[in-house]
Amino acid sequence: MLKRDTAVRHLFTVMAIIAISLAILATVAQAATPTHHRTVTVDGLDIFYREAGSNQSPTVLLLHGFPTSSQMFRNLIPALADQFHVVAPDYPGFGNSAMPSVEAFDYTFDHLANVMDRFVQQLGLSTYSLYVMDYGAPIGFRLAVKHPERVQALIVQNGNAYDEGLREFWKPFRAYWNERNEANAAPLKKFLNLAATKWQYTHGVRNAEAISPDNWIVDQYFQDRPGNKDIQLQLFYDYGSNPPEYPKWQAYFREYQPPTLVVWGKNDYIFPAEGAHPYKRDLKTIEFHLLDTGHFALEEDGDVIAGHMRRFLTKYVVQASN
Template sequence: MLVVGATASKSGNQGPATALSTSVEINHPTLHKTVQVDGLDIFYREAGPKDAPVILLLHGFPTSSHMFRNLIPQLSDRFHVVAPDYPGFGNSSMPPVDEFTYTFDNLAKFIDKFTKKVGLDSYSLYMMDYGAPVGFRLAVSHPERIESLIIQNGNAYEEGLRDFWKPFRTYWKDRTPENAKALEGFLNLSATKWQYTHGVRHPEVISPENWLVDQYLLDRPGNSDIQLQLFYSYGSNPPLYPQWQAYLREYQPPTLIVWGKNDQIFPAEGAYPYKRDLNNLEFHLLDTGHFALEEDGDLIANYIGRFLDKRVAVKQ
């Protein structure tokens, strides 16, 4: 147990000293660790009891496990929480595109190997944005490992790919330099900030460190090439939607949906279809945007805790 304390005192000639003291108990501080997977350094954040139910947090674009920095301590009192950075993201290795295959198939394979390397035999999956195509590949490959799903603005239905995706569809059909250039605007600072601030109730609540940290990492030499590779690879996901939906229908994993309904990237139209395929579903649309944790993190943490307490047995 780590105890952080502060004491201030003030004494005078007319009476005894007075003291103010505060202490905060941190039972399970977040650890920042790195493990090697096939020669690459995979960075991850980890907290919570090792014998507790596991939550594997899968981040979106253009961020990293940094997006979970506030959620992790809210869950680590009774869950074992693990949040890796994909290759090319955050603090993980960033090999150039001519040395690494940046596809969602390969990202999923790396995260699968990562889970085995750190000893995660079964887990609940938190899937956001890019985390959905990574996570659904894991679920389809290893349904026996999935205890439950937590889906936050993570798409698995054609209904969820609206107007925002038109230039991406063009690129998927015709991978030309001109069509790639049309997507470069999604990699600049204004676009990154927009992802965090569009659709939120109170923009002043959103810390600028979010888009500044993400943009710093996007601006690393060679990273734009990585992101364009993944923009193209995202086109491999819609053809797999029927397979992912079949997994949901067959295995019926307990599922919590917490979805920022004002998201233009993955709008609420992508959330409703989950109701078709899932019987054991808890469904919440939140009045916020794409990165719902930034504005409604406390609410989402409460939903997750209550959901998992009811559906995932606590390991003794």
């Protein structure tokens, strides 16, 4: 009996050493895969993007939300880059990409999607998995409808494609969509200040002290550039072009059935969990996770999301292509 107990303890010790070794190897691999910060010219515009991992690996295209940029993926990129080719662009008017004025550039979601389409073509990304969040959803789903053959999988994080997801938060936006005037614009301008930007990062989180203030400070720096608030207000107005597109996106889901991973901050007031559940109506291969956090779920549950992504993409993209 004593010998058996000793053998069992020895076995558990060996297993623990193996697990620790694998974790160390994964950490070393991630640290050895740098993130590159690059710029490419698309339609005469400088488009900044972050890129990591071998371009021989399956590509994950990360599409950011408002009011941020590829900055929101700064931790997710190295967490995936040892196994995947990860690309995260900034849209025109956001982050480190060019910021032409509203008079010089048509700030619509159709146009942003077209720029991202040409960006993808210029980088030679023939296939990819799409991570869509917030503004990334209407941009990414336009790409998917236009080029369904490119999309290997979807990762949806607080990005809407169903009417159920547009609740109280959107009432002043609907008024602006219906009648674009200064009176209806006034309440929307309040979303463009530092307090509102900070609120997006801290509302609904478990521990606000765990969220770095660098997030809202960096985002607000870009928003406070001369002319940028005009850009954001124009996009607030054009967001009204997205709900009429929902039936097209849902038809794409039903016809092409991309494997889909939903990782959704359930305490998000902007895109509440009611907008997450309808994806299950149209998609057959779907993995669904509601996370106890807010709008920018990566800030508090980045490791959890990265773990779900690695496992999901390994099963439905890496193994499926072998």
